[in-house]
Amino acid sequence: MGADREGGVRRRPGRAVAYAACGVVLLAGCASMPDSGDLRDVESTPRQDTGVRVFAMPPADDAQPGEIMQGFLEALTSDDPQYDTARKYLTADAARVWQPEQSATVLANGPSIVTDDHQPAGREPTDSLTFVLTGNKVATVDGQQAYAPADGSYRNKVHLTKDAKSGQWRIDSLPQGVVMAKSDFQRNYTSVNKYYFASTTTVRATGQPIAVADPVFVRGKVDPMTQVVRSLLSGPTSWLGPVVRSSFPTGTALQKDVPGLTPDDQNRLTVPLNSKAARVGAAKCTEMATQLLFTLRNLTPTLESVELQGPGGHRLCDLTEERAESAAWHASAQRPEYLYFLDGKHRLVRLPTGSAGTSAVPVPGPLGEGQRELQSVAVSRDEHTVAGVGADGRGLYVTSLATGGSPGDAVVTSHGATATDRLTTPSWDARGDLWVADRDPRHPKLYVLDQGFGKPVEVTIPDLAGRIQDVRVAADGVRVALVVEKDDKQSLLLGRIERGDRSGARPAVVELRSSAPDLEQVTAMSWAGDSRLVVVGLEQGGVHQMRYVQVDGSTLDGPAPAALSGVKAIAASEDERVPLVAYSEDGIVRLPSGAQWQKVDKDGTAPVYPG
Structure with a gap:
């Protein structure tokens, strides 16, 4: 799509x-x-x-x-x-x-x-x-x-x-x-991501607004560009609306005499807006143009710039692709520097994402030095901090990816009876917060830790029916994918994160909805785009398969990843240039574009990209 x-x-x-x-x-x-x-x-x-x-x-x-x-x-x-x-x-x-x-x-x-x-x-x-x-x-x-x-x-x-x-x-x-x-x-219909900004989160290090994808369906051969712009201006969908904002003033619309929108021969699009947008300042106008450019480029990748005009052809602002990338942060534009996984000694090692080699090296810091054996890891989006779950699944440790130091004490501890009843693989968002679930059947919980080092805060999930088996927070910090087990079935659900930052209320994950309704067993998953995940699962009466799914539950048109047996974990990046990586019966393997699965490390486990 x-x-x-x-x-x-x-x-x-x-x-x-x-x-x-x-x-x-x-x-x-x-x-x-x-x-x-x-x-x-x-x-x-x-x-x-x-x-x-x-x-x-x-x-x-x-x-x-x-x-x-x-x-x-x-x-x-x-x-x-x-x-x-x-x-x-x-x-x-x-x-x-x-x-x-x-x-x-x-x-x-x-x-x-x-x-x-x-x-x-x-x-x-x-x-x-x-x-x-x-x-x-x-x-x-x-x-x-x-x-x-x-x-x-x-x-x-x-x-x-x-x-x-x-x-x-x-x-x-x-x-x-x-x-x-x-x-x-x-x-007849084409799926397109509209883009808005997370209303309560920014990139902690830079203060940039975080772009959030809002997928909609438009009629693919009926002037889809104009349809998408009208949809963007009308505001986000109801499900996403409570956690995002639009920089377009309320009531902004295309001018009434606009028959349709078409880029010129320089791949530049002019968008005439009504008087509601006539008085916006430069910073707000840049955000408006950023929303438009992010939205339209995933429909028309050749688009290079947009210009916003007010009544009478008055120029409000213009924006190129390069400037848009600095005006706001969105996950699919962030190229991870390294792929990370655990080697045969349970140490954290890494490979450059652009390398075709297979010689991973230990990361700087205590987790690369083997000071604590690990079961799973997550690396922060800026690749400065790592969170690791101990080999027995009981404790979550957070430390810097820098030489020296120690893993310290566990920031979260599970009392589950077995490793499979303890902590899940952790997950980071772009705000710098860390998410992890405790699978203890007696006290199942989802936690978020501010900047990874803050006190664990329990997240309420009023609609949850079952026990969380896996958690992957979206980079935008306002959506989270959960694998939930109930009655021997494991479903992939997407929830909206409402943080309660201003009210003092605990953060909550609300309005859970299915992203893979035809799969009854989901055994592994990872975000693989701004509104897409890659999952390993089992259809009723079928066999295990790996495929891409949309967060809204719609069917993707296009090839699935090449078949791979015995998949235990999957790692993908929102950046399409980065190869898919899996932990299978052959160890760590990767799937470069246009190629077959290649072995990376026969003893490796738990592959992850930042996030």
């Missing part, structure tokens, strides 16, 4: 065509179907050329009710910007009140159509007929363009009437939004 590297822009099957010319495909809504009786599916569609835009055919004269239904559902999957053709299947009143942008319901297969059971069977329609659309839900996209996995049955009624004067059948009552098959959704 466009949101993160391997995903790319979604390009999936298009509809069967009746006529094609000059890159335009017309959909013919003319399939024959009964007005009563069996269920019929609106078939999912064969793959089309990625550059083809698909448009629907309007209703034919004297089209029968079944043809009206079929043609309307086909029109919902076209690239018609305002759904004008779909509205031609509706009465004038229905067309005025129908809001297709309100939601999208994604079904496993095309919606099935059957006449309403309450209508007398075997009778020809006179001037009124009700159809029922049914199917199995996969997901929904709401009015904010936010994706959410869904399951269960879909059932909605559509009523048709025959106009007394023209004799034409039209739809006069229908549900709001659109409905389509999963294959059509993947062809």
Whole structure:
């Protein structure tokens, strides 16, 4: 997907065509179907050329009710910007009140159509007929363009009437939004990260605001750049909103006469804004332009700069890619200097990330000198500090990555009966805080330590049903990925971090949601992008596999990592240039881009990148 590297822009099957010319495909809504009786599916569609835009055919004269239904559902999957053709299947009143942008319901297969059971069977329609659309839900996209996995049955009624004067059948009552098959959704929609700033966290060392990705789905061939800008200006999605801020003043929007946004031949984009943004200062305008550039570059990577304009063409500010990277911090732009892991002597060692070699060297400081045997480690984002869990899993130790010193006393101690019931691998955010979970079944807890050295503070998780087995905080410090075990199943959940910094309340992780709903056993995971994770897991009735997942639970289009057996731990970086690394039955192995897995250290364990 466009949101993160391997995903790319979604390009999936298009509809069967009746006529094609000059890159335009017309959909013919003319399939024959009964007005009563069996269920019929609106078939999912064969793959089309990625550059083809698909448009629907309007209703034919004297089209029968079944043809009206079929043609309307086909029109919902076209690239018609305002759904004008779909509205031609509706009465004038229905067309005025129908809001297709309100939601999208994604079904496993095309919606099935059957006449309403309450209508007398075997009778020809006179001037009124009700159809029922049914199917199995996969997901929904709401009015904010936010994706959410869904399951269960879909059932909605559509009523048709025959106009007394023209004799034409039209739809006069229908549900709001659109409905389509999963294959059509993947062809029509593209996932893009919008960017906002963490509202209560900054990079401790520099004070930079931290960019946070907010993935949304837009129609991929209907001026996606303008769609994404409008979505960015309208504000963050409801789930992320409580922990992020936008630098755009409330009410900021594109000027009304803007037909669409297109970069010029210098890869520069001009964005005309309304009067709400006319009085912003230079620093605020730079943040606004940074949000735009981060957002649009993950949709259009060739974009080099943006210019914001007020009414009358008044220039507010402009920003290049280089300046944006210094104006705000975001994880995917941070290249880690080293890969870290434990060698056969349980010492912390490291390899330069850009090196093809396999000769790791001990890190400076007590954990590289073997003063304490370790089970797992986490290195701070600035690569100045390391946190390690002792070999027995009982104690968490924090020390500097500098020569001299000692690991000191444990900052967190678990009293779990076995190593698997004690501390998880720790995790750092860009603010410099350290996160770790205690898996003790009698007293399970999630802790955060300010700057890694502060007093452990227990984090409340009101929605938690089960016990945390693994924790990875996002670099932005406002999202956290958890592997939670319940009833012998291990699920990957994403939570929003609300710190309570101003109120004095304890930090909390709230509104947990599934990021891999089809996996029933998640055995390893790591952040692998601003809104993407790499997971090792097991589908129901399937085999263990490694793949990328989006934080919103949507399906990524693109290749999974090459198969690897016996994976016990996985390490990825948000930076796409850095190879994937795993701990498997062959020891430490890495996956350079375009290559196969390569052995690094047969005795190594617990690989990590900073974070």
